[in-house]
Amino acid sequence: MSLLQVKGLRRDFGSLRAVDDVSFTLEAGSILGFIGPNGAGKSTTLRILATLDVPTTGEVLLDGHSLVDAPDKARPLIGYMPDRYGTYDDVTVFEFLDFFARAYGLKGTQRRERVESVMEFTGLTPLAQKLTTALSKGMRQRVALGRTLLHDPRLLLLDEPADGLDPRARIELRELLRALADQGKAVIISSHILTELAEICDTCAIIEQGRLLATGKVEDILQQGGGSAVAPELTVRLAAGAEGDAVWARAERLLLEQPRVVHVAREGEALRVRLELEPGTGPAQVDAAAAVLLTALVSAGLPVCSFSARERNLEDAFMTVTKGRVA
Structure with a gap:
């Protein structure tokens, strides 16, 4: 139970x-x-x-x-x-905890040992005689x-x-x-x-x-919520020697020509690539789509040094579940 x-x-x-x-x-x-x-x-x-x-x-x-x-x-x-x-004013950390230990009915040696154990666990032992207000x-x-x-x-x-x-x-x-x-x-x-x-x-x-x-x-x-454990968003980084705008523009153009790619934007030293996949698409399908893009970039001779998918997190879960419900 x-x-x-x-x-x-x-x-x-x-x-x-x-x-x-x-x-x-x-x-x-x-x-x-x-x-x-x-x-x-x-x-x-x-x-x-x-x-x-x-x-x-x-x-x-x-x-x-x-x-x-x-x-x-x-x-x-x-x-x-x-x-x-x-x-409370003018009360040390030990006095504060000891007061509440008494309120919980702890007595004598048991109370002192419990207060000391809690202070040790929470890292408060060096501050036992310091005022709580400080x-x-x-x-x-x-x-x-x-x-x-x-x-x-x-x-x-x-x-x-x-x-x-x-x-x-x-x-x-x-x-x-x-x-x-x-x-x-x-x-x-x-x-x-x-x-x-x-x-x-x-x-x-x-x-x-x-x-x-x-x-x-x-x-x-x-x-x-109809989502997947992996967001259909990829991050592509090119080698440091490929800082010319022409190389980045060629990579961006090539990505936009690929199926399922709906948006590409340069953010600092990376390209953010957003895919459009079917609802409920799982990690395996996202990986397959990402592999197609990586193959296209490498085949075109672009110096890819990093290529990754962003994992979905609590923020994504909250936005997925509350979509259309938040007033």
Whole structure:
């Protein structure tokens, strides 16, 4: 049985339906990217999963416990990190985490060992005696994540955890989350920044205007939307000695003469080539079309030094699934 089961979740605020018939499951050890624009219903869904709000209709089961009928049994299994998380003035990192460890009912040696373990895992040990108000945004996010981990929850709900972080802090956060999943925890990350989820999520769920449009691996979602795992777009680079405009113009003209090529444009030191293929075309068909183009270029004596197809990503999946649906 899946660790988390969400069935027909709906949340109305008067005449506004913020969440509309959302259903999905999540296994232990998996990371789910909850994707959608601002106002799509992500935070409302996470608040319901955190037992901070009650759905109008629907059911949520966490390890067999109903979040609606028995929230007290489910809460010890949940770690929730909201999108905005404040700290207290004149409190050190250790004091902050120790306070919440006490709130979670941890006592004595067990509490101290748990706080120290969480600080070590999140890289906060050197900052134990530093005031939380003096920390950078990235370190404050680590403190917030540490607080979320103190009671060793099985499900982590993270709302925009990388918002405002610099590139290094984002990479370090991804590494922490991957380590948590490897420990067997289920993780849901809500975000509207698709690139930050691409390298960490096992699966994704795309929500728009309160409705869940697709769930699954990126490749599966692309197939659901009538797309393919590889975009019909190629990048062609010529050797450095072929910088004359005449050579580039000849390559561009030759490509435009080939079947299935609908657009060629020079961008810096590369040619971007867009193909027109049948809906649902898979990687094998894209490779075959690309091979024809490469053969034509080489046969014409053009000095091709690089030739590649662009893989589709979360951004493509989102645009494919929401096409024609976004207001």
